[in-house]
Amino acid sequence: MLKTYKFRIYPNKKQEIKLLETLNLCRFTYNKQLELKINKYKENKVNLTQFDLNNNLIILKEENKELKQIHSQTLQDINKRISLAFNGFYRRLNKREQVGFPRFKSKYRYDSITYPQSGFKLENQLYISKIGQINIIKHREIEGKVKTLTIKKTSTNKWFACFSVEQESKSHSNLTNEETIGIDLGINHFYADSNGNLVDNPKYLRKSELKLKKLQRKHSKKLKGSNNRNKSRLKLANLHELISNQRNDFLHKQSRQLVNNYNTIVVERLQISNMTKNHYLAKSINDASWNKFLQLLSYKVEETGGKLVEIDPRNTSQLCICGNKVEKSLATRVHRCNNCGIEMDRDLMSALIIKEKGINDFSIITVGTTGIQACQRTSIEVQ
Structure with missing residues (x-):
């Protein structure tokens, strides 16, 4: 590698x-x-x-x-x-x-x-x-x-x-269900995982957007080729660099934490370029930098001998862990299943479904009766 x-x-x-x-x-x-x-x-x-x-x-x-x-x-x-x-x-x-x-x-x-x-x-x-x-x-x-x-x-x-x-890639070790985690990327939260954790989206670009607009307006008024315009360009470039550095630091820390704690990470196979065609979501998706995050996960799991599993994203937000289909609009943020009675954040449920799909589709080894397989048609404890 x-x-x-x-x-x-x-x-x-x-x-x-x-x-x-x-x-x-x-x-x-x-x-x-x-x-x-x-x-x-x-x-x-x-x-x-x-x-x-x-x-x-x-x-x-x-x-x-x-x-x-x-x-x-x-x-x-x-x-x-x-x-x-x-x-x-x-x-x-x-x-x-x-x-x-x-x-x-x-x-x-x-x-x-x-x-x-x-x-x-x-x-x-x-x-x-x-x-x-x-x-x-x-x-x-x-x-x-x-x-x-x-x-x-x-x-x-x-x-x-x-x-x-x-560098030489490390060989994959025998993976167990306890060392597997499902990740559901989002906008409100950066991601939800199958262990019940919600990671806040820092939204660095959104937080600096007002300051960026002010600098851009000032820059556009400067005379082209003047020293003042060059100084203005540097101020604007410094702010863009700060946002980029903040984002990269966050992405590296989050990806490293996941790779250090889990042998297998299961994610959705997202068509991010198609998703950014939605003009209402494009800026938020680019600010979250899902693609960069997945790239970091990919090289880090290879570096440590782990595995990154991509699954088909269809219906991951509409299924319950009991197997029942629970249709929800994007505005519905809580998952409620009439079949098993479970009620939880929709992103956390999606993360559980993603993990289950990863286990079933790629035959990841489970330990005893614990983990996802034991959770079917039962209540789930969210940590």
């Missing part, structure tokens, strides 16, 4: 100038290579491959001597980015999804440099070829074999080093 380690770096003024120059040259190369690929197809219906683009780098270097300042593999990675952009475009086109044609990059849309395999060395400081030794805050040790280094500049002018590391 691949894992990314992200560290803050502190280049001095000369190094920062070199990094910015490298970014600009990489962006220039990206746009030139993209232009070549588009024109070749328009003129001769020839689809240039990544190999063809790599060969064209020789000509591009002769025409632009300053490109020789950049590590060769960094330039080749630019061609890989173009190929990936077109692969994604064709894939979405074939699936009849919303597509966006690969576009040219402005200085605000090209913010990273990648060094595959070589051109860098990490010890007490980070050495980067043709840049030099850069101070780095290495707050934890890297476990595994480093495959690539990506230097990234944020919109708030901070620099980060991101190491992509190959």
